[in-house]
Amino acid sequence: MTFPTALIVLALMAAAYGTGALSLGAFGRGRRELVEHGRVAALLSAGALTVASGLLIRYLAVSDFRLAYVAAHTNRALPAVYKIAAFWAGQEGSFLLWALVLGWFAVYVSRVTWRRAPELSARALTFILATNVFFLLVMVARANPFTLASPVPDDGIGLNPLLQNFGMLAHPVTLYLGYVGFTVPFAFAVAYMLGGGSGGKSTGGGKTPRKSRRGSLDSAHTGSPGAEWLTLTRSFTIFSWLFLSIGIILGMQWAYVELGWGGYWAWDPVENASLIPWLTATAFLHTALVQERKGTLAGWNVALIAATFFLTILGTFLTRTGVVSSVHAFAESGLETYFLPFMAVIVLGTGYVVARNWSRVKETKPLGSFLSREAAVVLAGFLFVAFAAVVLWGTLVPLFSRLASGREVSVAAPFYLRSAVPIGAVTVVLLGLCQQLGWSRTSTGPLLRVLAAALGVSVAGSFALAWFLAPGSPAPNTLWGFGAAFLVVLSALVLFARDMRARRSSTGEGPLRALAALIELSPRRYGALIVHLAIAAMALGFAGTPxxxxxxxxxxxxxxxxxxxxxxxxxxxxxxxxxxxxxxxxxxxxxxxxxxxxxxxxxxxxxxxxxxxxxxxxxxxxxxxxxxxxxxxxxxxxxxxxxxxxLVAWIWIGGYLLAAGTLLSAWPRSLGVNPRAPAGSPNE
Amino acid sequence: MRSRLMLAGVLVLAAVVYLAYTSWQGAAMYYLTPSEVASQGEALRGRSFRLAGVVAEGSVVFDAAEGELRFDVVDDTSAVPVLYAGSLPDNFAAGQQVVAEGTGDGTGGMVATRLIIKCPSKYEEGSAQTASGRNTLLIGVAGVAGSAVLVGCVALLVGRGRRPRGRV
Structure with a gap:
């Protein structure tokens, strides 16, 4: 066994030990000192993975073809930057990157999040380490990047030229950060269901000094059920969602310039695999807002975040095992034997935990008026999930049909254009309408006036743009897309203008200063508005396709x-x-x-x-x-x-705007605290 | 409110099922081999399907001026001529595994709208084999570690089950 391989095995053993120690220490009347072992094990595991990754980068940089991985994915003439990027060009390196990222997430939870919610973090850490055990297990058994080549070749095979693109440098990393990141909110959700945080847990005697701090911190939140859990889960979800979004956008830009990948979006299984968890996470981010404000929908949110995590694993399974045919072909690897049991454990385990502890998320509070933002947000949640379900069905149908009848049936773009795309269009139209709704209740008179004006302008603008691009009778999908985009933009502008006017009349500031002050006061509100504008820009780009x-x-x-x-x-x-x-x-x-x-x-x-x-x-x-x-x-x-x-440029503009808006709303100052808009704002 | 929300949910669900069902009809494509296409010939006119096989040696003709690519997809017994109107995809060569998506022309051929080319990844398979041969010891170690985790999880769940339900 070579030194780097020993490091991987060490990381596996440390993660496995940590999982075991935390299972015994962090739950029930466990031995509290074992929790400390778990924290040290997490650090040890991440450390070993970091050294191993550093070594792999070194081997790649100096073209050390004694490693089969280096010989398979690089050659001497390859530009240095792609030699490094070959880290994630193959299966083995991708798994190492996955384990490394997850390892550091575990350390973050065990050191930083710990200070806020030690008990909850200890339980979450158990599941994060357990997930990493799985990936390390697969690496050690079937995908070790440090396998030696025999005989040692004089030169490597090189990186597939399709991968020698700027996209290769950034797309896989960002996508992985997003994908891997969803492990953390999932772990916190399960930890909460198992009685961590504000659940009135009876813990054993105070064996460690940490005990008293743990008690005081967690009990501070018993006033609103699951508040700590929700805040942590939500901020980790935003983080992962941001990176997943950037990863998807970068992938689209890359696919746009490669022939044979079918343009920026081809409804290919590998592309769908990234879209589906993105959609369920988007649904979570919306309904989590309702839970935060109203204390309802906890069960739905737990289910959504668990589904998101499961879908990332399912996505990895689909893309890494070659069970569905894709233009983004990876090597077929026979990893099914590892993924299928793991997925079964996730589904059965989560189902069991949620069912047993259902009382923790049982609804107690009413939701409010039908014509309110919370109702609209819940509807949006339904639509995102519906969108995800349709795409999932289309992606898995080749598998199902093969299992059911032995004949493989698949669907391509026309299926999605007629099923998923209309759901998306309806969602964007509703977004334009619902932005105007206030929390709890809205008076209908002014609302209808604004909406009627916005709708009129949008419909006119939609026809005008279609005529400008090509005189003739445009496709209905296009008109819907343009109209929806304009509606969202108008609606957002109305909100900005209204807030600014209120601010200016109370403070007498100039327009720009007023806007800056507003954004500083409630970054979450305006960040979300910017993300919605970004979605409108992207809708415009998609609708231009015909x-x-x-x-x-x-x-x-x-x-x-x-x-x-x-x-x-x-x-x-x-x-x-x-x-x-x-x-x-x-x-x-x-x-x-x-x-x-x-x-x-x-x-x-x-x-x-x-x-x-x-x-x-x-x-x-x-x-x-x-x-x-x-x-x-x-x-x-x-x-x-x-x-x-x-109009393709608008998709990219929307993508960057989306990242900017998310960063604005998720900037650390807004984690945990919930800044309110100024008193003059009609929607807060 | 809650019941109305349920109603909204049910309506969304119904709409989705309806959409998925209607777009399913006409969009479902069978996965066929060249022999199956050859035997069904006329019946496939205008029908969408996926064709999987190997690009036949010497059959590839690319007309750059017209932007038309013609080639045969073969298996052991039959050959299916494919017409693809588009640029010559990268990585495309005779002898390669290919999945063509498109419609039948009614005479045993296909008009393709999308080509999925399996990347040449022989080296991947090769390295996987050496890896599996060499790592028997590691699999043993990993198996022990994995079982330890599984036992831990089971113990955890059983422990949960035995404990009295906490208050909420």
Whole structure:
């Protein structure tokens, strides 16, 4: 056994010991000193994983092909940055990254969260470590990145050229942070159900000095059931949700420029696997707000967060075992034998715990008026879950049909366009309408006036934009999408304007200063508004899809083609020699409102027979011009495919806006405290 | 209020089931082998399906000017000609495993709208085999650790069950 492998085994043993110690120490009349062992074990496990990861990075950086993993995913000519990124290019490295991230989450819970809620944290830590035991187990048994190569090759195979993209540097890491992160809120939910936190637990005698602090901290929250649990779970969920969102957006941007991945979203099983937990987590973030304010829906929230965690494991199972066919193909690995029992344990265990302790989340309080924001938020929760359920069904149907009849049946984009997309559109329309509702109760008169005006403008704007993009009769989906986006934007603007006017009339500040003061006073409210604006921007981008146009031109150097209202002049082909590849580049000058140049390429890599396409994209707020170099002839002519992609930029703008809004609302000062909007605000 | 909320939930559920059911019809695609496509020929005209097989050697023709890719997908007994209107996908080569999504043309061929190409990942399989051969000892260690955790979990659950229910 080599030293790095020993580190992995050490991490596994430490996590397993920690799980055992905490199971005995943190529950029931357990031995409290064992809890300390659990905390040390968590640190030890994370430490061992950190050293192992550092070693893997070193081996990758210096191209040490004694490791099979290094030889399989890098070669000497690979640019240094991709050598490092090869850390998560394969199954083994991905599992190491997963275990490392989860290991540090465990340390965070055992050191930082501990200070606020020691008892709850101890129980949560048990489940976090237990999850890591599973991943370390799989690593040690089947996916050890430190397996030695025999014989040692002179050079590695290299990183698949499709993975040599900026997306490779950031997309997998952010997605993992989000995916792995959902373990933590799940652990806290189960810990709460098992009687941690404010549940009136009878603990044994005070054996450790920590005992008194634990008692006082946790009992401080008995006034509102599960408050500590909810605050912790919610803030960890926001964190994970933020990274999952960024990961999905980066993945979409990457898929947009790779041919054969079907554009930024192809309803591929691997893509769906990231969307489904995102949707259930989104539902949780909404209904958790209701629980925070009204103390209701605790059971629903526990179920949602448990479902989210299960779906991340299911997603990992689907993407890592190759049970469904995907364009983002990973190697088929036969890890089913590990994942299926683990998933069964999660479902049965969580079901058992929730059923046994149902009284902890039983509803006691009424919810309020039907025309209130809490009712709207609950409806939104239903819709997110419905969206998730439809996508899940579409993703799993090949599996179900194979099990049921032995014949595999699958669905593709048309299924989702007719089932999931309408649910999404309805959700966004409701979002536009419901933002205007206040908590508890809303007076209908002013509400209806605002809504009627906003609806009128949105419908008109929707037709106008569709006509601007392409005169003719547009698709109903597009009109719905545009209209919904405009409605949300108008509705948000009305809110901003109203709050600012109230603030200015009471303080006499200028408009910008008033806006800054408002945002500072209630970052959560305005952060959420910004996230909603971001969703509107993305809806606009998605709804533009039907206006996509494409054409192919065969041009000699100096010839010009006209596409999407611009002149494209092909100036010639050139070759580019780099250490790790050879490229054929077509140079194109684009004349529209000014001059721009595009350089689509075909790239040739040693070890790969086929050519790889590097598209060139001229981005713009109205449309992207997307050019592919298809082929060329000995006479110097080139076949160019020119695609007009309308409004795609708005998807990315929405993505970044979403991250910004989430950061604003989740910035640490708002964790735990619940800042209120100024008194003049009509919605607070 | 609660009952009205339930009603809303039931309505959403009904709408979802309806949507999923209606879009299911016409969107469901069977997974077929080249021999199955060849034997069903005429019956597949206009029907959506997925075709899984290997790209036949020497059958790949890409017309860059028209943006049309033609190739045959084969298994041991039959070949199905496929027409794909789109750019030549990266990683596409004869001898490769491919899943084509599209509709039947009624004469034993297919018009594909999406191609899923299995990445060449022979090295992955190879390394997995050496790994499984070499790590028998580790599997033993891991198995013991795993069983310890399982026993712990069971003890925990049983312990919970025996304790009197706490107040809420």
């Amino acid at each position: 206006f996509r146009q494409e054409a192919t031109f065969v041009l000699l150097p100096g010839q010009t083609a006209t596409a999407a209202g611009r002149e494209l002049k092909f100036t010639g082909l050139s070759a580019e020699h780099l250490p790790h590849r050879v490229s054929v580049v077509a140079s194109i000058e684009v004349r529209g409102d000014g001059l721009a140049s595009l350089r689509p390429e075909k790239q040739y890599y040693p070890n790969y027979e086929s050519a790889f396409t590097e598209v060139a994209v001229l981005g713009g707020l109205v449309e992207d011009i997307y050019v592919i170099l298809e082929a060329w002839s000995p006479d110097g002519s080139a076949s160019l495919r020119v695609i007009r992609e309308p």
